[in-house]
Amino acid sequence: MSINEEKKGQAPQEYFLPAVDALETPDELVLIADMPGVAPGGLEVTVDEGVLTLRGRVGASTAETARVLQREFERGDYFRQLRIPRDFLTDKIDATLKAGVVTVRIPRAERSRPRHIPVRVE
Numbered sequence: 001m002s003i004n005e006e007k008k009g010q011a012p013q014e015y016f017l018p019a020v021d022a023l024e025t026p027d028e029l030v031l032i033a034d035m036p037g038v039a040p041g042g043l044e045v046t047v048d049e050g051v052l053t054l055r056g057r058v059g060a061s062t063a064e065t066a067r068v069l070q071r072e073f074e075r076g077d078y079f080r081q082l083r084i085p086r087d088f089l090t091d092k093i094d095a096t097l098k099a100g101v102v103t104v105r106i107p108r109a110e111r112s113r114p115r116h117i118p119v120r121v122e
Contacts, residue, residue, distance in 0.1 A: 015079040018054065018102075022082075026114050029088050029106045035078045036100035045095040045104060047084070052093070054080045054102060 023030040031052070035043070038056035046053045056078035084090055088106040095104045 015077050016074075018056070018078045018080050020054075020080060020082065025108075027108055029084070029108065031082065031102075031104040031106075033078075033080065033102040033104070034100065035097075035102055037075070038078065038097065038100060038102075040097055043095075043097050043102065045093070045102070047090045047093060050084050050086065050090060052082045052084050052090070052104065052106075054078065054082075054104075056102070 018033045018035050021032040023032070033054055035054070035056040037058040039059060042057035042059065044053075044055040044057075046055075058075055058077055084106060087109055089109055090106065092107050093104060094106075095102060097103075
């Protein structure tokens, strides 16, 4: 199984490419993406023609009245697109965000799941 990068749709001018782990089980494809600083309202997960798009928006971390003395963490939005193999049901995608980690679960189509074939002895 191969998860391919795909350029589809409009990417922001500047963005961070989040690191993504892809895990395949007999039942599903699990994608885990690091997007620190993204709030639940700033995460968008879409799928179009087999292309999964993860877009995370990071809000300002300081109050408008605060004066920044030093900044070592870069701030910015996240954008990543991945082509999902046809063996998976993109209409049944489930996504969660917890502590800056996005987990996307995509179930495998029943017809493509491994199955045991009994052997008859004659």
